[in-house]
Amino acid sequence: MTALDCESPLLTDLYEFTMLQAYFDSGMNDIASFEFFVRKLPPGRNFLLAAGLEQVLAYLERLRFSANDVDQLASTGHFSPAFLQSLMHFRFSGDVQAMPEGTVFFPDEPILRITASIQQAQLVESRIMNLLHYETIVASKAARVVLAGAGRMLVDFGLRRAHGAEAGLLSARASYLAGFTGTATLLAGVRFSIPSYGTMAHSYVQAHLDEARAFASFARSQPDNATLLIDTYDTEAAAHKVAALAATLRASGVAVKAVRIDSGDLGEHARRVRAIFDGAGLQSIGIFASGNLDEYRVRDLVAAGAPIDGFGVGTRMNTSADAPYLDCAYKLTEYAGLPRRKRSEGKATWPGRKQSYRRYGADGTMLGDTLTIEGDTCDGLPLMRPCMTRGRRVAPEVPLLTSRAYAAQQLAALPAALRALEQSAPYPVTVSTALQDLARAADALTVQASPTAAPR
């Protein structure tokens, strides 16, 4: 396998191309709208945080087929030469409406709409879902950690158990968007301008046999940036070594920035280590904790008053371990000017091009949303905004820091019950009369041929 090309137009489901071939054969290519939305919240969650839009827009801007891509597609034997040839000229030239990254949203509310010729809008389904689903689930999980962290430093530690390379990079991005302080993943730091943080591993201590020598050697190498890992053998014994070492190091201009505790009862160890440092006049050394953390453990440590200055949160956040997927869909809602929806059992969807309006109270708290059809006017502020027109962005890329600030505003506007980690009563999302009428109209449009009728 050569370098993974995430931008390959073949990074999609085969069925997108078999459908395209069929549309091509029958000359069907009217304008379609598809919307991405979540059917229901994962258990225990009160809201979701939209993320991944910038990656989707970059994908749409750059999507094209090389001769090699077309050759590979030809080799499957499913496609006609004329269709394959047409792909050489493929460009996405449609419109995109979306909620800005960092928007809080709820079931049935679309966070992205593609309006384009059906061949274009269909082809991009798989990768759009792949991007929006993952960044959204991580941002939504990370937002819970941020709420639980009550302002403590939070660093993404999850590359090693993230599901592959792109998950490692995008989870660093999504967690930073949601309010994390930074990431341990160097490439994510470089690519997305996210502050990066690094400490040391147990192996570094083990390689030295003498723990104190390991600490001294590392601190001298990172004279203003050393975080020493103190739980390889005995946490409190190691804290005493750090305390003894600190004076010597200070004399040579080296300051120990912090220690990290990665195992055992993190709160209890932190208290004892804090006392050891404070007793030695080392109030300046911070305590950083890691190891199987999630929003619940962070909340409990904060509530117990553990003297922990920052948390490394990895695996459970990057995999959204308690809810590793969303019940989400990218569905055709309009074709050739007519509303469409599916009515599959348990999976019926709302037709048409939709908009959400959000009402806020005088103190800025979210009061409720209305889901309606585009063009309908409702109280509140519309959440879907134009992002791309005829294949071009309507505005430059939104800086990640801007989206991060917007996410913080959105989280601050959540009703108190929704900010809790426990499941609350659902946030009110009302479906407008206009949208309900459209659903009935869409159903009436579908030819209800009797079961034994021959096709026309």
Added chain:
Amino acid sequence: MTALDCESPLLTDLYEFTMLQAYFDSGMNDIASFEFFVRKLPPGRNFLLAAGLEQVLAYLERLRFSANDVDQLASTGHFSPAFLQSLMHFRFSGDVQAMPEGTVFFPDEPILRITASIQQAQLVESRIMNLLHYETIVASKAARVVLAGAGRMLVDFGLRRAHGAEAGLLSARASYLAGFTGTATLLAGVRFSIPSYGTMAHSYVQAHLDEARAFASFARSQPDNATLLIDTYDTEAAAHKVAALAATLRASGVAVKAVRIDSGDLGEHARRVRAIFDGAGLQSIGIFASGNLDEYRVRDLVAAGAPIDGFGVGTRMNTSADAPYLDCAYKLTEYAGLPRRKRSEGKATWPGRKQSYRRYGADGTMLGDTLTIEGDTCDGLPLMRPCMTRGRRVAPEVPLLTSRAYAAQQLAALPAALRALEQSAPYPVTVSTALQDLARAADALTVQASPTAAPR
């Protein structure tokens, strides 16, 4: 963000580089062994299936730094010019021992060992874990689906909710290794020579308004490959439309290959649809089912005798939804000829270079493993084999089909209780006396300075 470069040497944790800088400063670069292993099985699991080795070997072979990589590293401000310069010559020149892909393994048994200078062996930690962890957890989950499927066709459907692009590709590979029939992810099919499968989406039916017309149009476009999705509105009504259509299509040389059912009670719908087709003399049309499937649902449908010929299994397999991560580690076990281990609370590890021996009964069933130190001789067959010496592969890349056949053998050799989906008594893995002795020796080597002793 430009194309994701999974092969960037910066796709790692920052701490790998801060440790390397410290080793560089102190001139520490003796030979180290690190081993990757899983501490314990996820809840409900009886075994794991090793996967990801080929990607690790390819990564090690190609790992190097461009001038741009070094510039980006320099921009963090943590590294000395001499150290940065040294990275321009970095090549992995160590040895790799590993269990072949498709090997069944158990907690504490290493599936990969890197033996190299400590700077090399440390640097590769994060990406090695990222690759082995993900492919192993997917192969292990997919193996359960394969055991439940009892020979039915199984197709990976999971790209859209896999965690990013690489997860989509590697889960197609890992599930095929474990025994899946193929994948819907086109690029994975092309890259890994995996059979690819595609059907149609609900949007295709919705765009046509007339369901029967959608079926006819699609079948004519894929005259020997059409699988028609029949649950957009009413599954049995759609089956009648397909039956009525089949004769017309057959006259024009078009055969409907199968139908797909994606919602509702899959077993009950399949029975009714089978009856409709059989009643029309259409025994040749297969029934394919998808929608929230995992090993339990597949097993129940098979056990109930549902006339389903194949299953599309996606999200829950690609995210290993019930166990989205493994408690795994990449730990220093030897440095400068001496065994090492950490003793952190709840995370103590076995030191030294290890080997697993597996004993088989006369009928080929696995009887038990012995975990011991390399060079010790035990009953059974050794599982760790040399893969790379001084940075070069000892043999050409193992074809995926070869590993797939080996995985099938391994699954066939599992004791019956371990093949069940329910948790069984643990498979016996004995720790040899030699390894236990080595652990005591490793502990004695660590300098046990008193808590207040000054560093040497």
